[in-house]
Amino acid sequence: MLNCNEIAVSSQKKEVFERLMSGAGRPVFVFGRNKYAERISHAVNVRAFIDDFTDQKTFLGKPVIRMAELPDKCLVVSCVVDTLPVTAWDRLRAAGVQDVIDYFTLTRLAPEVFGTFEFCDRNRADILEHQALYQQVYDRLADETSKQHFAKVVAFRLNLDLEQMRGFSLAIDRQYFEAFLPLVPNGVFVDGGGL
Secondary structure, three states: OOOOOOOOOOHHHHHHHHHHHHOOOOOEEEEOOOHHHHHHHHHOOEEEEEOOOOOOOEEOOEEEEOHHHOOOOOEEEEOOOOOOHHHHHHHHHHOOOOEEEEHHHHHHHOHHHHOOOHHHOOHHHHHHHOHHHHHHHHHHOOOHHHHHHHHHHHHHHHHOOHHHHOOOOOOHHHOOOOOOOOOOOOOOOOOOOOO
């Protein structure tokens, strides 16, 4: 059965959010340099941006540092949203950062401040409005792996809860040809896209 219920934001993330928005306490760093990082810089006082893969020294007038340069006690907002948000979160935790919040959570707790994501702007409303149709898709899937993946993607798009994306990996080279997808010899495969 597909679960289309709202998942509450964890109390730990709410506490980090309150510290971030109060402006008191630990210095704020932003992981990533993109339009979401820019939105953060308009809402809170950012000390620096973290990017291990650039030679640029500044972004939006603030320093760009490596993750290894983070101070012991800081608050980090992860603005890695497009391809590897779970990996980014895990890297921050492995680096010893205790106060981390992801941009998805910020948009959920304060959409009027941080905006929304274009790629899933209407997903929540669509899922809630058409729960029976989402259930029909789920019911028509042939195997448990497909059902589990579909349920996790729906839960993520409904709640913007990054934990729902655990277990997925970026695999561009095999994005259509996973082990659970049996292909027949001389079969035809069509990528019909989607909006």
